[in-house]
Amino acid sequence: MREVAIDPRGTWRTGISITGLVALVAALLWGIRVGAVPFSAYDIWNVFIAPASNEAYQIIYNIRVPRVLVGALTGINLALAGCILQGVLRNPLADPGIIGVSAGAGLAAMSVMILWPGLMALVPAAAFIGALLAAGIVFLLSWDRGIQPLRLILAGVALAAFFGGGMSALMVFHSDKVQGTVNWMAGGFQGRSWNHVQMILPYSLIGVLGAMLSYRYLNALQLGDEVAKGLGIRVEKARFFLVVLAALLAASAVSVAGLLGFVGLIIPHIARMLVGSDFEYLMPCAAVLGATIVVAADTVARTIFSPVEVPVGIFMAFLGAPFFIYLLRKGMQR
Amino acid sequence: MNHTIEAQSITLGYGSKVIIPKMDIVIDKPEIISIIGPNGSGKSTLLKALSRLLIPLSGCVLLDGRDIHTLPPREVAKIMAILPQTVHAPGDMTVYDLVAYGRMPYKKMFEKLDSDDQECMAAALKATGIRQMLHRRLDSLSGGERQRAWLAMALAQEPRLLLLDEPTTYLDIHHQLELMKLVCKLHQDMQITVIMVLHDLNHAARFSQRMIAVKDGLLFADGPVEEVFTVENLRALYGVETTIMTIEQGGSSHLVCFPHDSCLKQKA
Numbered sequence: 001m002r003e004v005a006i007d008p009r010g011t012w013r014t015g016i017s018i019t020g021l022v023a024l025v026a027a028l029l030w031g032i033r034v035g036a037v038p039f040s041a042y043d044i045w046n047v048f049i050a051p052a053s054n055e056a057y058q059i060i061y062n063i064r065v066p067r068v069l070v071g072a073l074t075g076i077n078l079a080l081a082g083c084i085l086q087g088v089l090r091n092p093l094a095d096p097g098i099i100g101v102s103a104g105a106g107l108a109a110m111s112v113m114i115l116w117p118g119l120m121a122l123v124p125a126a127a128f129i130g131a132l133l134a135a136g137i138v139f140l141l142s143w144d145r146g147i148q149p150l151r152l153i154l155a156g157v158a159l160a161a162f163f164g165g166g167m168s169a170l171m172v173f174h175s176d177k178v179q180g181t182v183n184w185m186a187g188g189f190q191g192r193s194w195n196h197v198q199m200i201l202p203y204s205l206i207g208v209l210g211a212m213l214s215y216r217y218l219n220a221l222q223l224g225d226e227v228a229k230g231l232g233i234r235v236e237k238a239r240f241f242l243v244v245l246a247a248l249l250a251a252s253a254v255s256v257a258g259l260l261g262f263v264g265l266i267i268p269h270i271a272r273m274l275v276g277s278d279f280e281y282l283m284p285c286a287a288v289l290g291a292t293i294v295v296a297a298d299t300v301a302r303t304i305f306s307p308v309e310v311p312v313g314i315f316m317a318f319l320g321a322p323f324f325i326y327l328l329r330k331g332m333q334r
Numbered sequence: 335m336n337h338t339i340e341a342q343s344i345t346l347g348y349g350s351k352v353i354i355p356k357m358d359i360v361i362d363k364p365e366i367i368s369i370i371g372p373n374g375s376g377k378s379t380l381l382k383a384l385s386r387l388l389i390p391l392s393g394c395v396l397l398d399g400r401d402i403h404t405l406p407p408r409e410v411a412k413i414m415a416i417l418p419q420t421v422h423a424p425g426d427m428t429v430y431d432l433v434a435y436g437r438m439p440y441k442k443m444f445e446k447l448d449s450d451d452q453e454c455m456a457a458a459l460k461a462t463g464i465r466q467m468l469h470r471r472l473d474s475l476s477g478g479e480r481q482r483a484w485l486a487m488a489l490a491q492e493p494r495l496l497l498l499d500e501p502t503t504y505l506d507i508h509h510q511l512e513l514m515k516l517v518c519k520l521h522q523d524m525q526i527t528v529i530m531v532l533h534d535l536n537h538a539a540r541f542s543q544r545m546i547a548v549k550d551g552l553l554f555a556d557g558p559v560e561e562v563f564t565v566e567n568l569r570a571l572y573g574v575e576t577t578i579m580t581i582e583q584g585g586s587s588h589l590v591c592f593p594h595d596s597c598l599k600q601k602a
Contacts, residue, residue: 007430008469213443220438226387226418231491232411232439277424278431 013281016274020288024072027292031068031299032060036306062193070192071298071312072291073204074257075267079290080207081249082264083271083283087218088242089149095265096250098156099243102261103163104134105254106185110167113181114174123184124199124255131251134159139243146236147243187260187313189298196256203252208287210245215279218242222277260313263290266324273327293320337398337413337494337527338362339384344393346379346551352391353379354551364494366521366528368538370562371548372572377531378419378499380548384529385416385497411439415493417484419500419531425473429483432472433458436490458489461520478509482516489520496520498530502537510534514541539563540588547571563589573597 033039037059046052047060078096085094096102108130109123138159142152171178183190217238220228225235250264271286294312301315339361346354353376361367361384369377382388383395386402395402402410415436423432436458437451447455459465462482472480481501488496501517502510518541521528532538538545538559545562547555549571555562568576568591575595580587 007428009428216438216441216443220435223423223435224418224421226416227421227435229387229407230385230411230414230416230418230488231435232406232408234407276426278427 009276013275016285017288020285020292024288024292024295027295027299028068028072031071031295032064034299034303035059035064066194066197067189067192067298068295070196070200070256071189071295073197073200074189074253074260075263075290075292075294076204076287077200077207077249077253077290078260078263078294079267079271079286080211080283081246081253082268083279083286084211084214084218084242084246084249085264086268087279088221088239088246089153090222091149091153092269093265094153095261096246096253097160097261097264098153099247099250100134100138100156100159100163101131101247101250101254102259103160103167104137105131105251106259107163107166107170108133109184109258110170110181113184114170114177117177117180124196127258128199128251128255131254132247134163135247135251147239149239152243183311184258186311187258188301188309188311189257190302190309190311192256200252200256203248207245207249211279211283211287214238214242214245215283218279218283222279258311258313260294260316262313262316262320263294266320267293269324270327336362336364338396339402339495339529340396340399341380341384341390342393342396344383344390344395346376346383346388347391352551354383354548356393357551357553359384359546359553359556361527361529364521364525364527365544366518366542367530367544367546368542369529369531369546369548370533370535370538370571371554375548375571376551377548380546381497381499381529381531385414386410387416387418408439411491413493414495414497415488415491417488417496417498417501419503421484423472425471427472428469429459429464429467429472429475429486430455430469432483433486433490436487439491454492455486455490458486461489461523462486462516476509477504478506478512481505481509481513485513485516493526495527495529498528500531500533502532502534510537517541535563535568536590539590559589563591568593569597 029041029044032044033041039056039060043056044060047057051057081096085096085098086092105127109127112119112123112126138152138155139147141155142148144151217233220231220233221235221238228235267290268286271282271289275281275285297316298312301310301312304310341357341359343356343358344354345352345356357380369380371377379388383390386395389403397405397410397413433455434447437447437454440451459468462485464479464482464486467475467479472483475483502513505513514537517528520526542559544557545559546553547562547567554571555567563578565576565578568574573596574593575597576591576593578589578591581590
């Protein structure tokens with residue numbers, strides 16, 4: 001039965017993969033080249049071939065490269081977390097915020113920045129712990145012989161409101177110190193270094209590995225709990241591990257990038273419009289797309305009003321939301 | 335090999351709400367078995383328990399003598415396939431994708447589909463008559479075609495037991511009939527045991543060998559169609575007066591019922 005094996009979508013998928021990877025490499029190179037001091041491809045080549053402690057090396061190796069890498073890894077993590085959550089919760093509005101990650105990270109980071117400004121260096125760690133704590137509380141609230149998707153969403157919304165109240169309280173009672181927190185809350189990559197790369201990289205690796213291990217479970221869960229159980233999936237167990245994976249991915253992303261919205265929600269939708277809802281193709285596509293878009297957007301955000309840097313979160317919301325609405329309308333006509 | 339499902343004094347319900355207080359059933363022959371009964375009688379709940387989707391509050395369901403909930407889920411999936419009443423799948427999924435899921439119980443973590451799997455899928459597609467729709471998207475199929483695609487997924491599991499919950503619900507009479515005939519043919523060709531919840535009594539009477547009638551969570555009647563499908567039983571089950579006749583069609587005969595009057599339930 002040869003005819004069974006040939007899938008007409010193969011060519012399209014290969015094309016998308018190649019285009020995506022080329023776009024990602026281009027975005028990374030572009031991000032390294034442009035800025036207050038522009039460099040040529042030749043300069044970049046030299047930094048890696050013949051490292052010399054000149055100005056070009058300093059800027060490229062210690063500032064630009066870590067920055068684009070943090071951006072790319074953040075994009076990967078948020079996009080994968082969004083894919084997983086939308087699949088597991090079978091809800092198109094699910095994003096890393098829905099499991100309490102953003103609210104937990106926000107409150108923890110803000111507390112450190114406002115109450116203990118001397119410990120500024122601990123902000124990423126605090127955000128990471130806050131994010132995981134919040135996700136843990138949401139898990140506990142939604143637990144009934146396994147994570148119940150609807151309860152998880154409602155618990156997440158409630159917790160986000162509660163922590164949001166905490167953030168507002170901090171802002172009201174310490175209105176003089178709010179200034180320093182605004183940039184972090186908007187999300188961005190200003191001054192990100194190799195330390196940040198080290199912080200997020202392990203989780204990106206876990207995420208990519210987890211995505212490769214779990215795409216079949218995500219696919220089966222799309223068919224509903226009953227069909228998935230009928231196919232021999234341990235639904236509750238699979239759902240638990242997937243949500244934990246998403247929590248780790250999202251928590252590591254917010255710890256280095258701040259509250260970068262949009263990516264986790266919308267990149268999975270764009271990827272779905274491109275390659276369809278099969279997670280075997282959806283997750284790699286979303287990861288590459290997320291990385292490309294975050295890196296490109298960050299590069300634009302820091303150069304467009306140079307020397308003023310626009311936080312990339314703001315920039316992406318302004319460009320991304322209208323683009324998404326355009327895609328939605330186009331998709332609906334089909 | 336012949337497989338046996340046995341429900342041993344199962345109590346079924348959701349949370350603290352008991353739907354079926356206590357029931358015993360043995361299914362040990364490759365027959366077509368219909369579960370009938372009025373709305374809310376517990377038919378679907380019973381089917382869910384037999385198909386391990388619902389854990390009994392007490393008692394147990396045995397598959398070949400072993401508790402179905404302690405058996406490895408994948409091993410059960412190689413013996414038993416389930417088609418719930420309402421199913422949903424992403425619209426851009428193709429028939430091929432859907433049927434490929436039926437091979438999941440046979441695949442390890444990174445294992446790709448091999449030629450055995452392809453053959454199995456081809457057989458399932460052929461049996462359900464949708465081979466030419468292989469690369470069609472599910473959202474481009476009609477209700478009847480889509481139901482066939484789901485059935486093909488279940489068949490790709492190479493099950494010996496097929497459990498269907500009201501498989502004809504959203505179909506018109508033409509497609510209802512086609513589906514019932516298909517199920518009947520699958521049973522005959524492959525000696526699969528079919529257990530299904532049916533609302534249409536005439537389909538149940540025509541296509542099954544055994545009928546299980548459930549009323550208010552209790553086993554009301556269980557046996558060959560001719561014994562269960564009687565005017566007295568239908569009156570007691572549904573509170574409806576019927577006439578039951580034998581109809582000759584194309585060389586075979588089967589029972590049909592005509593409901594004509596609802597009657598007050600007689601209380602003893």
